[in-house]
Structure formats: C-alpha cells, structure tokens
Amino acid sequence: MSRTALVRRPSPRLAEGLVTHIDRKPVDVGLAGRQWEEYVAALHAAGWDTVEVPPAEDCPDSVFVEDTVLVYGDLAVISRPGADERKPETAGTERTLSGLGYRIAHIEAPGTLDGGDVLKHDGTVWVGLGGRTNRSGVDQLAVLLEPLGATVIGVPLTKVLHLKSAVTALPDGTVVGYEPLVDDPSVWPSFLAVPEEEGSHVVILDESTVLMSTSAPRTKEVFEERGLRVVAVDLTEFEKLEGCVTCLSVRLRG
Numbered sequence: 001m002s003r004t005a006l007v008r009r010p011s012p013r014l015a016e017g018l019v020t021h022i023d024r025k026p027v028d029v030g031l032a033g034r035q036w037e038e039y040v041a042a043l044h045a046a047g048w049d050t051v052e053v054p055p056a057e058d059c060p061d062s063v064f065v066e067d068t069v070l071v072y073g074d075l076a077v078i079s080r081p082g083a084d085e086r087k088p089e090t091a092g093t094e095r096t097l098s099g100l101g102y103r104i105a106h107i108e109a110p111g112t113l114d115g116g117d118v119l120k121h122d123g124t125v126w127v128g129l130g131g132r133t134n135r136s137g138v139d140q141l142a143v144l145l146e147p148l149g150a151t152v153i154g155v156p157l158t159k160v161l162h163l164k165s166a167v168t169a170l171p172d173g174t175v176v177g178y179e180p181l182v183d184d185p186s187v188w189p190s191f192l193a194v195p196e197e198e199g200s201h202v203v204i205l206d207e208s209t210v211l212m213s214t215s216a217p218r219t220k221e222v223f224e225e226r227g228l229r230v231v232a233v234d235l236t237e238f239e240k241l242e243g244c245v246t247c248l249s250v251r252l253r254g
C-alpha cells in the first residue's frame, strides 16, 4: 500500500495564528520551522512520502493543512473553514489533490467544516459540532460520504478547538482523550482516558506505530505498555497555537 501525506510549510506569519481556548504565547518561528522539518522527517522515516501543498505565506495558520480537506477514498471534500481568516487556505489544497487525481467536492455556505473536526475509523466518521463546524457542514458531509459507505455522526464539542484536539484513534480503533476536555466519552464504543492533554493526539503511522508529541511522556508509556511503537516529536511552537500532531498533515492511503 502506498502511503502519502500532504504537508504545508509554515508561513513566515505563523506567530499571528489564531488562538481561541488558550492564552497567546510568543511563537519562535525559526524553531517552528525546525520542528516542522523534524515532523516531515519522522513521516519519511516511517515510510511515508510527502507532497507539499504550495505555501500560503499570507495565511498564518496554513501549516495546519488538515483543516482544509477531508479525504475519504478517492474523494477530497474541500472544507469551508469556520474562521474567515482561514478560508483562503483551501484553494492550494484543492489544486494539489486535483492534480493527484482525487475527485473534488466542496462544503458550501452556510455550512462550515474544518478537517480537524473529523475523526475517521473503519467506516465511521465522527464530526465535532463546535466553534468551527456547524450542523449544515456535518449534513453536507453525510450526503457526500454516506453513498461511499460511511456513517457520519455529529458529536458535541464545547471544550476545545477541534474534535481532534480532544480525541484521536489508536490503530485498533480505541479512541483516546484527556477526559476533562472530552464532552461525552460515551460516544465511542471503546474509550481510553490518557493522563495528559497532548497525549490525546496521535497520527497512525502503521498498524503498530503512532506519532505523537514529546509533551506527553506519561501517555507515551501507556501506549508502549499496550504494545505500540511510539515516535515522538517536539511540537511546542504549534501547540502554542492550539495545533497538534494531526493538524500538520493529511494522510492519503491506498
């Protein structure tokens, strides 16, 4: 199986990125650039190819490429970001995925949907209904994905920016989250509470390996005790902007 991930270089204006649920802290743009290179190197070391979406230098949050699209099979659903500042980011993602041969669909007004609000596992697609994604966005996504066999479920999201700020899934489908920030853990058939907020965020690299932040060392031990191999990368500068390990790529499989 070929494994490719979309990534997008940080904008020189990264430090102006949006913050909603946390206090603003100064971002070291040079350090962020080095952390981004290490993130991409970790994908390569795990056997992933990367394709760069052309940089969007005037869009401070454009490095968080996950929010611009939801890919399901051969369909790329171009998002309509809930924050107006981020709406110009989608054009570059659309051009790149169109060039890679994906069928393209769009979330249309009045719908809004950020890719970071969408968690997929094994045919189920949970979508966070919070500050960035609205009911119309979820309904449009359901119309697009249900013919492809997916079940789309809207879930409440009040405590964090995106659904994947709160929860992500391990390779076996267990959904992991830091309970104080999860609205309703009973949504997921199998939920594992982790001891650190940054431990909620994993990218599945393969069936036994996950990528996560070095900011959650106790959670790393929990995952290793479950038999997972964990690759940890420093993401401090992105975490200051409510970013996490998932936001920096869009994984394309198959």
Ligand SMILES: CN(C)C(=N)NCCC[C@H](N)C(=O)O
Residues within 6 Å of the ligand: 017, 018, 019, 020, 061, 064, 066, 067, 083, 086, 115, 116, 117, 161, 162, 163, 164, 165, 241, 242, 243, 244, 246, 247
């Ligand atoms: C899963 N997460 C968290 C994401 N996919 N995106 C993070 C975007 C952060 C950006 N400053 C913003 O406020 O939009």
